[in-house]
Amino acid sequence: MNIKSLLLGSAAALAVVSGAQAADAIVAAEPEPMEYVRVCDAFGTGYFYIPGTETCLKIGGEVRFAYDWNNSNAVATRNTDDFQTRARLVIESKNDSEVGTIGSYIRLEGTSDGTQGVVLDQAYLTVGGFKAGYFLTWADDIGITGENDTFITNAKFDSASYTYTADAFTVGLGVDELRQADGAFGVQGLASATLGVATVTLWGGFDTKADEGYVVGKVAAGVGPGTFELYGAWASGVSHYVSTVEWTVGAAYGFQATEKLKITPSVNFVEQFNNVDYTTGGVLASYSIASGLTLDTTVDYNKGDSKDWTGFVRLIRSF
Template sequence: VCDAFGTGYFYIPGTETCLKIGGEVRFAYDWNNNDAPRVVNGTATGINIDDFQTRARLTFQTANDSEVGTIGSFVRLEATSDGTQGVSLHEAFITVGGFKAGYFNTWADDIGISGENDTFISNAKFDSVSYTYAADAFTIGLGVDELRQADGAFGIQGLASTTLGAVTLTLWGGYDTKADEGYVVGKGSADIGPGTFELYAGWASDPSHYVGTVEWTVGAAYGFKATEKLKITPSVNFVEQFNNVDYVTGGVLASYAVASGLKVDATVDYNKGDSKDWTGFVRLIRSF
């Protein structure tokens, strides 16, 4: 057993490197009142949204102390029952202190509020390098992303966050050097009553590899514990697109902890756009 880096690690025999194996199995039913096809990264797959789907993820984490600090690595593999991608590399990266390099979800993936309605960021996972400095009260970071290999497009991301008592303020920014366009997002969250209130706003100068369709958006959510095991999060978002089409989305996400390592998530969402779609899902998630 290796307890230097948290629970679940054990020494790889004959080495000073610690290994942790984990993962997740998710069984879901997704639905849409218009029987629309499932969309992955902006492309219709031809598979109806109204279907069952099973997803498996397997993770491997390693860590060891060295003369340059703690060296870590992370690998996550993913596969789905519809077989659209087979077994794929979901994330893989190396960390040395605050330095991070590899293929991973960047800070842009954290943009938004709790729930299933925020739609500002189009792409957040890249081959990237970043450095994060974290202190007790604040965090700052800077990263460089390879947006597309075909034309050598690169992007720059920045992050700044501070916690003042019960309030956390976060600022994100990104710039696509090929498109010569960028975005900025601000978010505040605060512990209020039995839950956490979140408010965020984002603006993009024009379409880029980070933001494809949304010019600006404002959203709010409030997640509260109804019981010790049940958390309910209503949310609402207003969206203005680059084509001057605006719409409102709203929904309620419920998460119930059945037991240790087992939970059920369910959501019902409404998109008051031209299509006026009702969507939702029920997911049984086992993590280990």
């Protein structure tokens, strides 16, 4: 074998080995594209798109630690006080559709006394101005700022309502299932208008089983450094909405004492169905410690058959 033949044979062998190695080479797969969570600003702050959908989701909640106290001349409720912690988790979703904005709302709640565990506090769906589910109805908004007004007994039901809102005007009508046991239903109505610095709101409700209803009117207006509120309410008789108070009037003035401190004094006069009347008054103070952290405290006085002093201190973390 001459030198030429040896060189040609070596080159052929190297080519075969290189081809075999190339066939066995490992090629790394390219990574799958990652879909990051996108911010959804179409419905306000805090929403993000559920990956792979056009539905926007928002998760929030609240933790509240409170100390409540009561000093009463009545023997049954004399000098009682306690600590309590409450937690709420809120899940909201919204998306646009051919029938308008579709939304859902779920609120779960639990307290440290453990009597009911974690409960479904509210759950409802919305389609445009239509709302259906288990929720706090307009009756829950009746009253003035503070902790000593009293009129509505029950405001949370399985309900369906429709609300129409324009720039300065709101009107709504709803139907409530008051009691499942006897098929009691109720009807509620709402009308509100903003005229300059003042907002006038009217509420009404009727219990079809008890054949009794209520009407409420309220005016809220910006005055000086705060907001003045005046309201009056009357019930024709005992119903599932109103079980104790026949009529009441009240007033409150909430003013921003500092950038972080709001103080609201209020007073109410109450006449009950049993002809017992009493006057209540109090001062509510709310201090914003930091973003998402608030300290609320109130002291209230009830002058009736007994003289009661009540109040609380609440540290609230919301997110």
